[in-house]
Amino acid sequence: MILEVAILYIKKGEELLFEKDFEIAGQHISSINGYVGHSLRKCIEQENKYILLVDWGKIEDHTIGFRESEQYLEWKKLLHHYYDPFPVVEHFETILENKKQ
Template sequence: MVLEMAILQVIKGEEVYFEKDFAMASQIIQSISGYISHSLSKCIEAENKYLLLVDWEKLEDHTIGFRTSEAYLEWKKLLHHYYNPFPVVEHYEMILENRK
């Protein structure tokens, strides 16, 4: 499994619209082969900052399967105009996990 991580800086004053459009965009990403789950968290200290985490079966499910799909064009249309600056997206592999 691969974890995609992005810090999303949303243009101030656009947070409510972003959250509404993100809910619609969630349906898009869920349709992609290799998608496992995702979460969006809002920063407590900075109201226009969000953390996006997406679990993929493998890296290529995101970098090729999603990013080269028609679905990604819809995702882009819904969300990319909210970001300033555009987010850096990184991918991580699990080394250790503990849960209580």
């Protein structure tokens, strides 16, 4: 499994609108083959900073399956105008995982 990570800086004062539109956008990303799940987390120290975590089966599910889809065009329409600056998106693979039972 691959973890997509993006740190999102939202234009100040637009955080609540972004969160509302993100709920809608989540329907588009979750319909893609290879999508496993996602979470959006808001920074406590900086109110306009978020982190997006998306689990994919393989990197191509994101870079090709999602980014070349109609769903991505809808995602862009809903969300891209909120970012300042535009986020850097990176992908990670798990080397070690330890969770408390």
